């Protein structure tokens with residue numbers, strides 16, 4: 001029992017036997033726990049160092065500067081979210097974290113932004129060019145890792161290799177930076193409440209502090225202890241739905257940092273084009289196991305999950 005390790009260099013190996021064996025391990029991980037460490041990726045140490053520094057630089061700027069790109073002023077959920085803005089777990093206290101979100105940067109008058117203004121449109125960028133350049137570099141690298149991973153998942157599910165990747169022409173993949181400040185008092189241990197992710201897969205880069213926990217199906221919370229040189233990958237709700245519950249989207253949470261400790265993490269939420277029809281993949285249904293879910297646009301699904309999570313959006317629609 002534990003969070004398995006998957007080797008990206010093997011998943012992308014030109015040697016068929018090596019690749020196929022690792023794809024089997026990947027398939028098992030996605031079915032049994034929906035979480036794994038991905039090692040030997042193309043995200044090099046220098047880039048990890050740069051993004052860690054960029055996050056500190058960004059979150060260390062005065063609140064009034066960060067609020068110039070307040071996510072509340074963004075139609076399409078881009079920019080800075082202050083502490084208490086998000087509450088993932090309805091029962092617990094508000095998440096003790098601040099965030100920054102960016103995605104594909106489209107002008108407000110782009111046809112997709114006009115059609116789906118809550119999902120497409122402009123970013124609200126940090127003013128520091130070094131931070132911005134670093135985020136772009138990381139986004140491009142993480143996206144290529146994600147695409148290769150989705151190719152491997154398609155192979156694992158015995159689908160055409162481009163079954164998933166062909167749905168990423170105008171995708172809504174989000175790079176988020178998170179800063180977990182020290183907990184405000186001893187009994188506020190909620191960094192991020194228990195939740196599942198909405199999209200296809202999430203690639204998470206974390207620093208060496210720790211705090212991420214994954215709910216095993218036996219009910220125990222497993223620590224996703226930081227492992228240098230790795231990222232933590234998990235299956236999201238959209239992928240679970242797409243695969244007729246064969247691949248599982250597993251709950252996870254983050255314990256708030258101890259006094260004096262700051263944690264930084266970087267989830268990369270891999271989400272396809274809005275108008276991707278998510279209907280049960282052909283290899284996940286049979287006479288014995290018919291498709292459980294109606295087909296739906298990926299964007300409509302993700303949108304409905306967003307609306308349920310964000311305090312300010314609920315107030316907006318109340």
Ligand SMILES: O=C(O)CCC(=O)C(=O)O
Pocket residue numbers: 178192197204206212252253254265266267
């Ligand atoms: O910060 C982490 O380790 C996880 C964050 C997370 O699960 C999320 O933002 O969805």
Ligand SMILES: [Fe+2]
Pocket residue numbers: 195196197202252
């Ligand atoms: Fe998450």
